[in-house]
Amino acid sequence: MSRIDARSLIGHYGTALAGLALILFFLIFAPNFASTTNIVNVLKDTSFLAILALGFALAFTVAELDLSIAEMASLAAVVCGWMVHAQYPPAVAVAAALGVGVVLGGLNGYGVTVLRIPSLIMTLGTAAIAKGLAFMITQGVAFVGRWPVGFTGLARGYTFGIPNLVLWMTAATLFAWGLVKWTRTGAHMVATGEADEAARLAGIATARMKRIGLLLSGVFAGLMAALLAANLSSAAPNMAGDYLLYAIAAVLLGMTMFEPGKPNIPGTVFAALVLKVLGNGLVLLGAPYYIQDIVLGVIIIGSVAFSASAMKKAAFKV
Amino acid sequence: MSDPTPLLSLRGIGKAYGPVVAVREVDLDIFPGEVVAICGDNGAGKSSLIKVISGAEEPTAGAMSMRGKPVSFASPHDALEQGVATIYQDLALAPRLSIAQNVFMGSELTRPVLLPFLRILDKKRMISESQRYLSQLSAAVTDMTRPVERLSGGQRQAVAISRALRWNAEIIIMDEPTAALGVKESALVLDLIRKLKADRRTVILISHNMRDVVALADRVVIMGAGRKYVDRPVGDLTADDIAHMIMAGNAKAA
Numbered sequence: 001m002s003r004i005d006a007r008s009l010i011g012h013y014g015t016a017l018a019g020l021a022l023i024l025f026f027l028i029f030a031p032n033f034a035s036t037t038n039i040v041n042v043l044k045d046t047s048f049l050a051i052l053a054l055g056f057a058l059a060f061t062v063a064e065l066d067l068s069i070a071e072m073a074s075l076a077a078v079v080c081g082w083m084v085h086a087q088y089p090p091a092v093a094v095a096a097a098l099g100v101g102v103v104l105g106g107l108n109g110y111g112v113t114v115l116r117i118p119s120l121i122m123t124l125g126t127a128a129i130a131k132g133l134a135f136m137i138t139q140g141v142a143f144v145g146r147w148p149v150g151f152t153g154l155a156r157g158y159t160f161g162i163p164n165l166v167l168w169m170t171a172a173t174l175f176a177w178g179l180v181k182w183t184r185t186g187a188h189m190v191a192t193g194e195a196d197e198a199a200r201l202a203g204i205a206t207a208r209m210k211r212i213g214l215l216l217s218g219v220f221a222g223l224m225a226a227l228l229a230a231n232l233s234s235a236a237p238n239m240a241g242d243y244l245l246y247a248i249a250a251v252l253l254g255m256t257m258f259e260p261g262k263p264n265i266p267g268t269v270f271a272a273l274v275l276k277v278l279g280n281g282l283v284l285l286g287a288p289y290y291i292q293d294i295v296l297g298v299i300i301i302g303s304v305a306f307s308a309s310a311m312k313k314a315a316f317k318v
Numbered sequence: 319m320s321d322p323t324p325l326l327s328l329r330g331i332g333k334a335y336g337p338v339v340a341v342r343e344v345d346l347d348i349f350p351g352e353v354v355a356i357c358g359d360n361g362a363g364k365s366s367l368i369k370v371i372s373g374a375e376e377p378t379a380g381a382m383s384m385r386g387k388p389v390s391f392a393s394p395h396d397a398l399e400q401g402v403a404t405i406y407q408d409l410a411l412a413p414r415l416s417i418a419q420n421v422f423m424g425s426e427l428t429r430p431v432l433l434p435f436l437r438i439l440d441k442k443r444m445i446s447e448s449q450r451y452l453s454q455l456s457a458a459v460t461d462m463t464r465p466v467e468r469l470s471g472g473q474r475q476a477v478a479i480s481r482a483l484r485w486n487a488e489i490i491i492m493d494e495p496t497a498a499l500g501v502k503e504s505a506l507v508l509d510l511i512r513k514l515k516a517d518r519r520t521v522i523l524i525s526h527n528m529r530d531v532v533a534l535a536d537r538v539v540i541m542g543a544g545r546k547y548v549d550r551p552v553g554d555l556t557a558d559d560i561a562h563m564i565m566a567g568n569a570k571a572a
Contacts, residue, residue, distance in 0.1 A: 148508065149517050178438075182439050183439065184428060184437075184439065185418070185440065187423075187426050187439060190415070191415065191424070194412040194415050195411065195413070198412050199408030199412070199424065201395075202395075202398075202410075203425070238447075261414070
């Protein structure tokens with residue numbers, strides 16, 4: 001391991017420690033923040049954000065931006081809700097949500113690697129298509145109903161006293177982390193994202209890696225969508241729209257931690273927690289709702305500025 | 319040349335980009351353990367020729383063989399698998415990744431975990447093997463987890479060469495290996511090439527630096543207007559002699 005000095009310690013853990021301090025601050029000062037109910041709620045909220053952000057992080061690992069995650073999730077939730085509504089078994093409904101992610105994530109990968117459309121544009125197009133389809137399926141209204149516990153329990157249930165949502169988040173995190181850090185595919189994805197041309201010359205199938213990154217982004221959006229629908233017992237065509245900026249913020253804030261300047265799995269998940277704690281704490285402290293958006297914007301810009309300066313050069317490129 | 323069978327042999331190689339012919343009817347034999355310098359002015363066709371040998375581009379005419387067997391490289395990776403590695407000047411390394419990650423990029427080592435078919439990266443072995451390659455090249459780097467961007471230019475070349483060694487490449491193509499380096503770093507790279515030669519590896523060197531060519535190469539090939547018109551042992555040629563031959567070639571082409 002490289003030499004540890006004060007500067008690299010701050011570079012690696014500075015914002016993580018700040019996040020920890022923030023959590024402690026709210027634990028002490030925000031009324032009711034420390035109640036079990038509230039903490040469980042924050043963790044559940046974090047799960048949705050973390051799973052979606054992990055997908056974005058995997059796409060970002062291969063240096064592609066997936067701006068369609070939230071709309072893919074909305075469409076997947078609607079398809080999932082539709083299935084539940086039509087009395088299909090929960091497993092089929094979940095598979096359908098994941099399937100939406102596979103199809104749209106696959107479409108993104110095809111557009112980026114075969115048609116050579118920049119991911120920024122390709123995924124915006126996919127997002128618009130997904131949004132339109134979601135409204136088409138629901139005709140603008142939401143699927144609401146008394147859904148079977150077999151489905152809603154996926155999100156609302158507990159296993160060994162731990163909320164299922166938290167278990168899903170843990171599983172998604174371990175999967176993403178194991179993939180990126182410990183498999184050849186993960187190493188190839190990282191190399192592709194870091195130096196496309198060098199990776200190609202070293203024999204790595206870079207286009208395939210990009211397709212895998214974007215595909216997984218879709219799958220994670222599908223998983224998040226199924227859980228979101230299960231948790232709310234409803235599926236509306238715009239239900240995940242607000243998550244896009246939060247997910248981007250989580251990944252970018254995560255890039256200031258642990259492995260500065262690189263999209264990384266532990267950073268993404270911890271940043272998702274910090275963002276949700278911050279949102280919840282601000283509400284409990286009585287801050288007006290619009291403060292959250294302003295704070296979010298500052299975090300997005302500040303994270304990138306921090307990463308860039310931590311790397312001592314503008315190596316941050318999209 | 320003690321070994322009569324060429325390691326790599328080109329016959330009538332041509333490369334055209336639409337109507338523009340960059341390489342015409344080049345015959346070239348490379349023998350095991352040789353250091354061959356390919357020289358020529360800009361636009362002489364040496365880069366295009368090298369792209370064909372390294373698999374970056376396919377020739378539009380002619381044929382290649384290795385150890386007497388016909389080969390064709392559809393990609394640099396193809397060439398790598400046949401034992402021809404190219405050290406590209408800037409493109410070959412991922413600056414923010416570690417030395418070990420760079421050396422094993424695309425050919426990572428794995429080990430089984432829990433189940434025989436479940437394989438994870440063998441980071442420890444990749445670190446120790448990288449160390450071995452680099453010390454083989456006498457490069458004074460100890461921490462294999464350091465990002466490549468923190469290394470000097472010469473050390474980066476050593477990392478790139480280590481990757482070629484990792485692939486067990488017999489022919490190592492080096493494109494302007496000292497062009498971006500200072501005097502001290504250049505000396506380090508020249509030493510690296512001598513080490514490769516001592517190790518019986520074959521090196522194809524593209525260089526603008528005639529002193530490097532004279533110091534290292536066994537044979538010099540000079541290109542002009544897409545053709546090979548000089549192919550001779552370096553012997554007692556001086557840097558000036560080679561420069562004159564290159565200019566003479568330009569005059570002929572014009």
